[in-house]
Amino acid sequence: MxxxxxxxxxxxxxxxxxxxxxxxxxxxxxxxxxxxxxxxxxxxxxxxxxxxxxxxxxxxxWGELELPDLDAVDWRTATTAMAVDLYGMFTRHPWLVQAFAAHVLYGEGKARHDDHSLAVYEAAGFTRDQADQAASAVFTYVLGNAAGVAATASLTRKLTRDDTAAEEQFQDAMAKAQEIAMRYPHLRARLETPAAATYAAAPDQAFEVGLQILLDGLEQQVAA
Amino acid sequence: MxxxxxxxxxxxxxxxxxxxxxxxxxxxxxxxxxxxxxxxxxxxxxxxxxxxxxxxxxxxxWGELELPDLDAVDWRTATTAMAVDLYGMFTRHPWLVQAFAAHVLYGEGKARHDDHSLAVYEAAGFTRDQADQAASAVFTYVLGNAAGVAATASLTRKLTRDDTAAEEQFQDAMAKAQEIAMRYPHLRARLETPAAATYAAAPDQAFEVGLQILLDGLEQQVAA
DNA sequence: GCAGTGTCTTGCACAAAGTTCAAGATAGCT
DNA sequence: AGCTATCTTGAACTTTGTGCAAGACACTGC
CATH class of the missing domain: 1.10.10.60 (Homeodomain-like)
Structure with missing residues (x-):
């Protein structure tokens, strides 16, 4: 040595x-x-x-991901678990999203994940094309969500570091955003109501709800 | 002057x-x-x-986007048009995705788009929360797709520029990717079949099909 | 016409960051 | 003990973002 x-x-x-x-x-x-x-x-x-x-x-x-046991749970439970796990990976490592948008990244980890996804869908009765489509759609959806998380993480980092100038710049941007939103009726309605903090403040929840909606769509497809 | x-x-x-x-x-x-x-x-x-x-x-x-007339078409046609348009914007300007993942970008253009989205969903009978959820999910899905497009665009640029070294590096990566895929049964099955070029080769089509699946899910939600 | 002022442009310069290279250091082998 | 393969280092070059002081230009009021 x-x-x-x-x-x-x-x-x-x-x-x-x-x-x-x-x-x-x-x-x-x-x-x-x-x-x-x-x-x-x-x-x-x-x-x-x-x-x-x-x-x-x-x-x-990618190695952090756990793959659910195929036989133990039904496909929705399995894919939900996988998607949530994936989302967690992106949340823990927000830079991943940027990396994914900048380069084509295909390696062992993604292959392992994709293969297991496909296995789940095919076991649930999806045709091969449907499984392809499903795996791709779900991954894509997770990645899109992760982009939002990454952006927020970057902002948070900037704010916690040099609170001097960044803070007021942030306040400025917020004020401007609010001013813009007030000029659009539907956005305005959301700002003017106590329940304003619905999805903007709870990205994780929005992610999970949206995921279930997507899975609903997929389920409908395979049932037909 | x-x-x-x-x-x-x-x-x-x-x-x-x-x-x-x-x-x-x-x-x-x-x-x-x-x-x-x-x-x-x-x-x-x-x-x-x-x-x-x-x-x-x-x-x-963002100014490039066209917003469909609310009264002229049903909500699925409208949201499909908006999503496709958005996807087109990302395709024309792949750097946008990276920008979105790196900073929180909220401006006039996004506000205009969001507001119109919400209008479409609410007009279709979605509750406000459902509309929020729907708009967020669709945007997110489009963004996720765009990330793939952006990655590919970056690769293409690299390949068309300095074809000297990049080309063989690319071949190398492809070979390695194939070698990896061969070790996973479901991926392998796709490589070994003529129909291998399903969704990997046609991201635009995968996007549209997946979008419809997501909209199916949303439709089901509002019907309930 | 001319000095003065506000608006924009330029060149210089510095700092941060990716990367190369030649020279040095270290461990194991003979 | 010396040789070699394996690593480490420091100096140096390049690219890129950006600040600054000095210059150039147009327009104003005299």
């Missing part, structure tokens, strides 16, 4: 931690080096470049 | 063009300056910073 040498695994792990804490634009090689107690450039021996590092981090994170 | 001065509008327009052509990471102030035939830093007189510029570009692009 060479002295106290870096590992690719250790680097990826640290990168994930950094990404979680600082977001995609907060990841930089020098900061990573500092966390690893090594020169920034030492990383380049183990990893081709930054893009590649993000890709490895993505693969790593 | 001062000589040949820059306009904020002109800058934003050019920025959109550059973003469309080069993607989010292809937008830089010096390139923008070159397109505008001015110094890169001249932009800073009209725009606070790069983030702000992207935000303005986003607003600009």
């Amino acid at each position: 060479p002295r106290d040498t870096l590992t690719r695994d250790q680097i990826v792990h640290t990168a994930v931690a950094l990404l979680d804490a600082e977001g995609l634009e907060g990841l930089n090689m020098r900061a990573l080096g500092k966390r690893l107690d090594s020169a920034a450039t030492a990383v380049y021996w183990h990893v081709k470049n930054k893009d590649n590092l993000v890709l490895l981090a993505t693969d790593q994170v | 001062p000589r040949d001065t820059l306009t904020r509008d002109q800058i934003v327009h050019t920025a959109v063009a550059l973003l469309d052509a080069e993607g989010l990471e292809g937008l830089n102030m010096r390139a923008l300056g070159k397109r505008l035939d001015s110094a890169a830093t001249a932009v800073y007189w009209h725009v606070k910073n790069k983030d702000n510029l992207v935000l303005l570009a986003t607003d600009q692009v």
Whole structure:
């Protein structure tokens, strides 16, 4: 064993931690080096470049997912569990969404997840095309939700860090948003009612309800 | 009129063009300056910073959307049209997705769109909460689809530009992806059949079918 | 016509960040 | 003990965002 040498695994792990804490634009090689107690450039021996590092981090994170037992539960329970789990992954690692929008990321983790999805749908009586469609639609829906979460996370990070200037900029944006919303009748109605905080304030709940609606649609399809 | 001065509008327009052509990471102030035939830093007189510029570009692009006449068509036709239009916007400007995942973007354009969505659903008999939920779910679904499109667009750009190194890297990734897929039975089955090109090759079609499924779910909800 | 002022543009410069490279350090092998 | 393969380091180059001071231009009032 060479002295106290870096590992690719250790680097990826640290990168994930950094990404979680600082977001995609907060990841930089020098900061990573500092966390690893090594020169920034030492990383380049183990990893081709930054893009590649993000890709490895993505693969790593997919490993967190648990796949439900196919025989133990009905398909809606199973797909709901998978979708919620996926959503959780994105929530824990908001930078993932940006990574997904920026590069085509297909690796072991996604393959494992997709395969299991397809298995669930096919076991439930979906044709192969229907299963494809269902898996794709659900993943897409989760990803879309995750984008909202990621945006919010980025904002939150900015606000908790340099509360000096960012705070008032935020207040400004909020005020402007409100002013805009007031000019549109349906949005206005929502602002003017106590129950205003419906879905905007509870993205997780909106996600789950929407998911069930989507699954309703899928169920209807397979029943026909 | 001062000589040949820059306009904020002109800058934003050019920025959109550059973003469309080069993607989010292809937008830089010096390139923008070159397109505008001015110094890169001249932009800073009209725009606070790069983030702000992207935000303005986003607003600009929302203006492209057409809103269907509420009385002319039934709600499914209307929402389908809106969703497809939205999807088109994301397809034409893939960088939008990344922008949406990176910042909370709420402006005139989104407000206008949201308001009209809500109007459609409420006119169709959805309760207010149901309308909220429906609008959110559909937008989210479109955004998720757009993420896939954006990723592909970024890849395509990379491939058409420096075909030298990127090409073989791409082939490499494809080969690896295939190798992975072969280890998972359901994915493998899809690779081994002529009909393999189902949804992976036709994202637009998958989008529309999935959208209808989601709308089925929503319809069921309002009928109950 | 001319000085003055407000509006915009430019060039310079700096800092942050990705990446390369040559040189150094270390562990194991002979 | 020396050689080599494996890593680490520091310096350096490049790209990119952005601040700043100085300049250029048009329009005003005299």
